[in-house]
Amino acid sequence: MRPLPNDLRLTEEDLIDHYEQAPCGYCTSLPDGTLTRLNATLLGWLGRTRDELVARTTVQQLLTIGGRLHYEMHALPLLLLEGEVRELSYQLRHQDGSTRPVLLNARLLRDDAGEPLVVRLTFFDITERHRYEQELRRSHAQGQEQSAQLAQANALLMSQNEQLSRSTADLDNFVYMASHDLRQPINNMAGLFAELKQTAAFTDPETADMVRMFEAALQQAVRTIDGLAEVVQQQRQELVPVEKLALKAMAEEILGSLQPQVLAKQAEFTLDFGAAPTVHTTRPELYSVLYNLFSNALKYSAPGRPVRVAAHSARVAGAVVLTVQDNGRGIDLTQHGDKLFQLFSRFHPEEEGTGTGLYLVNRLMTQAGGRVEVESEVGQGTTFRLVWPQ
Numbered sequence: 001m002r003p004l005p006n007d008l009r010l011t012e013e014d015l016i017d018h019y020e021q022a023p024c025g026y027c028t029s030l031p032d033g034t035l036t037r038l039n040a041t042l043l044g045w046l047g048r049t050r051d052e053l054v055a056r057t058t059v060q061q062l063l064t065i066g067g068r069l070h071y072e073m074h075a076l077p078l079l080l081l082e083g084e085v086r087e088l089s090y091q092l093r094h095q096d097g098s099t100r101p102v103l104l105n106a107r108l109l110r111d112d113a114g115e116p117l118v119v120r121l122t123f124f125d126i127t128e129r130h131r132y133e134q135e136l137r138r139s140h141a142q143g144q145e146q147s148a149q150l151a152q153a154n155a156l157l158m159s160q161n162e163q164l165s166r167s168t169a170d171l172d173n174f175v176y177m178a179s180h181d182l183r184q185p186i187n188n189m190a191g192l193f194a195e196l197k198q199t200a201a202f203t204d205p206e207t208a209d210m211v212r213m214f215e216a217a218l219q220q221a222v223r224t225i226d227g228l229a230e231v232v233q234q235q236r237q238e239l240v241p242v243e244k245l246a247l248k249a250m251a252e253e254i255l256g257s258l259q260p261q262v263l264a265k266q267a268e269f270t271l272d273f274g275a276a277p278t279v280h281t282t283r284p285e286l287y288s289v290l291y292n293l294f295s296n297a298l299k300y301s302a303p304g305r306p307v308r309v310a311a312h313s314a315r316v317a318g319a320v321v322l323t324v325q326d327n328g329r330g331i332d333l334t335q336h337g338d339k340l341f342q343l344f345s346r347f348h349p350e351e352e353g354t355g356t357g358l359y360l361v362n363r364l365m366t367q368a369g370g371r372v373e374v375e376s377e378v379g380q381g382t383t384f385r386l387v388w389p390q
Contacts, residue, residue: 025123031116033058047095064091079108101130188260190218240282247273254291261298267307276313279320279388285364292357297326320388327381
């Protein structure tokens, strides 16, 4: 092979040096996040070496806990769908525990067959911009304090406080929905895996390590759910928009996630939403309300008889009324009626639970401007009527 001319070798060296010493961080990863290449700038920001990171860790592990969840739940799915993401805000973790604010751009490359091949990521340091924004916020706060005596400033401050209260309530709802709704699938996985370990015979010597890895993953999922409150507090979330949602599609989606419990209880769900097929609300609120009522009907079923649940809708005086009726154990409303929607209230202590389900249902309905009506008879079942003003 003929040697490259000097000018071409210099050009090649310049390109390598430009990559390594660029003012931004570069890295390449596999589609699952496993790192395959990092430039010197990014290694310096992390306080790590190539040998520590390449093929040993993932892009997600370079980020804080909140960023890790956002990358896995938002960035990766968006990459697979659209091929790139731009200007996502994260915090890089240095080896000494400090963090660096960055904006991330990423592009997914595919092979000739269209399969995901590698992800190329660029990190831009925005430390100075963060300082500038903090200074702007401080200046704005000082200006508000100085103009507090003016009636117009007082009115603006009241409006901002109301908006903050609504945002805080939305974040609080998200915490309860996530911790309550995600725990059931994780518990299902843990139960199924425990049953598998008791009944299956493992002959492969590598199986023991795989079992330990799976158990560790389950424990990590539980810890993640428990830490969602802290994660949400660290990230600013936009208000979820109200939209026109199909009741049948949402109910069937939830029943699909509850299929193991449905089969175990020989449950039969009758769905009739013809009179009012849609409702105007937010997707997380509708999902959480229906999930809690359906899962409670399964959990608190009456021993010795199959579960029967009927859900139907109607339009009454300009409102959508969704009725969910079960044939379970029922609740003594004379004794527990005043505590029905209190946080952590439980009426069947023999069953596992957190006492947040009905509290959350009532809180979400109240926040939407609606209400919850309950009728129940011990040993016969319970009827919930959810009223949404439209």
